[in-house]
Amino acid sequence: MAEATIRDVARQAAVSVASVSRALNGLANVHPDTRARVLAAAKDLGYVPHAGARSLSLARTHAIGVVLPDLHGEFFSELVRGLDREASARGYHLLLSNMHDKGDHAAQALRTMHGRVDGLVIMAPHIDPAVIAAMLPARLPTVTINTPSGPGGNALRVDNRAGAEAMAHHLVALGRKRIVHIAGPEGNSDAQERLEGFRAALPSDVELQVLPGDFSQASGEQATEALLKAGDAFDAIFAANDMMALGALQALRGAGVAVPQEVAVGGFDDVPLARYLSLTTIRVHMTEIGSRAAARLIDALEVRGAEPLHELITPALIVRATTVTE
Amino acid sequence: MAEATIRDVARQAAVSVASVSRALNGLANVHPDTRARVLAAAKDLGYVPHAGARSLSLARTHAIGVVLPDLHGEFFSELVRGLDREASARGYHLLLSNMHDKGDHAAQALRTMHGRVDGLVIMAPHIDPAVIAAMLPARLPTVTINTPSGPGGNALRVDNRAGAEAMAHHLVALGRKRIVHIAGPEGNSDAQERLEGFRAALPSDVELQVLPGDFSQASGEQATEALLKAGDAFDAIFAANDMMALGALQALRGAGVAVPQEVAVGGFDDVPLARYLSLTTIRVHMTEIGSRAAARLIDALEVRGAEPLHELITPALIVRATTVTE
DNA sequence: GACGCCCATGTAACCGGTTACGTATCCGCT
DNA sequence: AGCGGATACGTAACCGGTTACATGGGCGTC
Known part of the structure; x- marks a missing residue:
């Protein structure tokens, strides 16, 4: 039967x-x-x-599509938790789709969302916004998170510049003069903004050296080891994200460098690990961003005349033991 | 238009x-x-x-529902990552649904999955399997993860007993005689199995004291503080999960107790944090479990005559600095 | 030249709901 | 008694696809 x-x-x-x-x-x-x-x-x-049949005749699925890069652990779960909290409170489901490879696969995945979801939450700091726009099923309400975009859609962005500035001021206030920045991946807009904001906030008597990285812990570790080997003097490291900062810490510890006395270390994101390892960082509250993104999208879906809105979220400086002694 | x-x-x-x-x-x-x-x-x-219309006429959605408890960060993302990897490789989407409150809401959420998904992956170590069975939309292929269940469906389970035994043998081999176990929530089957396996593997000359906990870091910390305050002698703590073990570590460190010299500490799960904090633990590879669960479900959906299978996954003991010195 | 077959294509039913519209019934009113 | 209107309910179209079946044209064969 x-x-x-x-x-x-x-x-x-x-x-x-x-x-x-x-x-x-x-x-x-x-x-x-x-x-x-x-x-x-x-x-x-x-x-x-039968929910499927119901959606078809109502033209309403009560599901929202979530498109994420294949991001590293902590972020992912926090963001999704926030999205889910708001979505399920308002009777929506979440349909996940990771954009692993940038190729056709991603576009394909997006297309198959048509008719399955009422709207989309997209986070793609590593992809050209024009490419994304081209891939989107037309006329599907969308909220972008940390995606460099022209005005027009709903957008939530972390104020990377402000965060990086706060870190710059903090390090400068500590008297650091020779600072190293370990940057994120090249095409990544978060990474770029953090670097730019940081550089712009440093006074002219502070020396800044920028090393390449890719957001992975290993890259932070390697960059730092290379730095130590080169023998250049430096008294602070600001990594573009926490994982690289942790890598840097590991390298410094391995080399017997005292943190924060000889070298202060700062990160960005405030992943759970950062708290445990007492890393000074910039807190980006992903759970909240997730909730807000979902809320904004659902508003756009349900409330007539909800107009597109760009929201800039200012992250907070969290000072811990990698920059100051108790 | x-x-x-x-x-x-x-x-x-x-x-x-x-x-x-x-x-x-x-x-x-x-x-x-x-x-x-x-x-x-x-x-x-x-x-x-229009994917919705397509599913309706094909009676095939190419989506699988994922029902999870509101579990703590690390686990969540690892499991979902594994599920997603396999699912998207085989052309399926993931529809998320967290079972926050145990009440009607959960049943409601499950019902609305009918007609939206081809099958379900359920993880619910804290819910009575009979209750779950009753809530399930009839005849929807399902894979359960770490859910105490009678035979019949597809099931993946971590061999909690074997893991706990491995930890017991390890601590005993280190010569520990007065061991404390910080238990998980009462109704939780993982927690129960870990305790039982652990107890069963201890030789009779080892003393075991069991304290209540709820899987949160705070509960591990409190239990340990209470223990220290009581003044009973003990030389090892085995917490039912890593977060409580970390709480215990924090309490011990706060009290100036040397780990592992005076007290050895072990956890269960091997969350990413455990590696950073050098916690000896039992590794449960959630990503892999996720992939396998998705693979098994999709097999059941696509391959005729795939028969239900119970799979028991044996976790591995990972020895780190909280039990042995280098 | 008629027959039969195959191939390309169209018509319409169907998946499982929702809902506009029409109709039958019952009520109260004058 | 006759009329108007409200109320409860059924019929059938529709959402956007898939597909069983029917149809018609082209071609080879006897």
Whole structure:
């Protein structure tokens, strides 16, 4: 026996499908007796409405698509948790889609979202916004997170510049003069903004050296080892994200360099690990960003005339033991 | 203008919808010229097939539902990453649904999965399997992860007992005689199995004291502080998960107790943090479990006659600095 | 030239819901 | 009694695809 459909329920209750639909959805204009019969029949048959069919006729799926890069652990879960919290509170599901490879696969995945979701939350700091726009199914409400974009859509962005500035001021206030920045991947807009904001906030008497990195812990470690080997003097490291900062810490510890006395270290993101390892960093509250993104999207879906909005979220400097002694 | 439908494409290409469908899905029996006209029309109109409608007529959604407890960060992302890796490699999407409150809400969420997904992956170590079975939409292929269940469905389980035994043997081999176990939440089957396995593997000359906990770091810290305050002698702590072990470490460090010299500490899970903090633990490779769960489910969906299978995954003991000195 | 077959294509039913619209019934009113 | 209107309900179209079946044209064969 297959799953019961609304027609089975109608037959069992000896009414029409229309009445079943009305009764089950709590519409008015249904006689109490009829409603009772329908409810009884539905329970009897173990009837569960077919969400797919429902979406088709309502043109409403109550699902939102989430498109993320294959990002590293901590971030991912925090963001998704935030999205899920808001979405499920408002009766929406989350349909996940990681954009691993940038190739056709991603575009393909996006296309298959059409008709499955009511809107999209996209986070893609590593992809050209024009490319994204081209891939999007037309006319699907979208909220972008940390994506460099022209005005037009809904967007949530972390104020990377402000965060980097705060870090710069902090290090400068500590009297550091020869600072090293370990940068993120080249095409990544977060990485670029952090570097630019940092550089712009340093006074002219501070020396800045920039090393390449890729956001991985290993790259932070390698950059730092290379730095130590080169023998240049430096008294602070600001890594473009926490994982690289942790790599740097490891390299420094390995070389017997005292942190923060000889070298202060700062990161960006405030991943959970940072707290445990007492890393000074810039807190980006991903859970909250997730909730806000979902909230904004759902508003756009449900509230008529909700207009596109760009929101810039200012992250906070969190001072810990890698820059100051207790 | 609304989104183009298959009928729009048909009109534009001056063919029937059937031909459009056939051409677009690469079926045989379509004249090359026709196919070309259809493709051109589709591109011209920016046609994207409506996945919802497609699923309805095919009775196939190519989505799998993922139902998780509101678990703590690390776990979550690892598991989902594994699920996603396998699912997207095989052309499936993931529909997330966290079971926050145990109440009606969860059942509700499950019902709305009907018609949205082809199958379910459920992880619910904290819920009575009978309750889950009752909530499930009938006849939806399901893989359970770490869920105490009778035989019948597909199931993946971590061999908690074997892991706990390995930890017991390790601590005993180190000569520890007065061991404290900080347990997980009461109704949680993982927690129970870990305790039972651990207890069963201890020789009779070892003393075991069990303290309550709830898997949170704070509970591990509190339990340990209480223990220290009570003044009982002990030389090892085995916490039912890593987060509590970390809490214990913090409490011990705060009290100036030397780890591992005075007290050895072990956890369970091998969350990323554990590696950083050099915690001896039992590695549960969640990413792999996720991939396997997805693979098994998709097999069940696509391969005829794939029979239900229970798989027990043996976790590995990872020895680090909280139990042995280098 | 007629027959039969194959190939390309169109028509329409179907998946499982929702809902506009039409109709029958019952009520109260004058 | 007859009329108007509200109320409950059924019929059938529709959402956007897929596909069983019917149809018609082209071609080879006897």
